[in-house]
Amino acid sequence: MDKKLTEDLVLEQENKLCKAIKDGNVSMLDELLHKDLLFIIPSGEVITKEVDLKTYRDGVLKIDELAPVIENLNIIDDMAVITLTMTLKGKYNEVAFEATYRYIRFWKKFDGGIRVVGGSGIAI
Template structure:
């Protein structure tokens, strides 16, 4: 399922994203100039937009340093285990 950034944010606001349990493991952070590329794995259980979530997922996020903090540029999430 493709979930846009707006869909993701709205799912948290509207409470259609329900996390029953979550455990993370940082895999890697690479800093390139004003960008940080972060790879992290989550063991997650819950619901997202009416669909069950249960398994291990790898998240990739590219963060951009801006004057008052960071913002996310692209990101992805892929199920890697059950």
């Protein structure tokens, strides 16, 4: 899968990521997130890929509804930077929540495809 990095490819992978988040699909998340991922969650804490996967594996985060709206997508050489807002409804530690977040994600092209290498999310 040595595809050129295009907007269509990034959006296709972004859609897979959103579906994996909604479905709690740990194997798909494992495929889409780079092993050295760093992500800043809305609390301000920096998490790794393993911490993120554990959240889904342990059932801590369960998403019932997810509505992403892409704001910007820039391709810079072998990297894509995407910003989006996302309304989420679900449970975190069995406590119901509904909120809108703004995310930035960095997708990087590797020999095997593209993966998220970093990002951040804040409540808006």
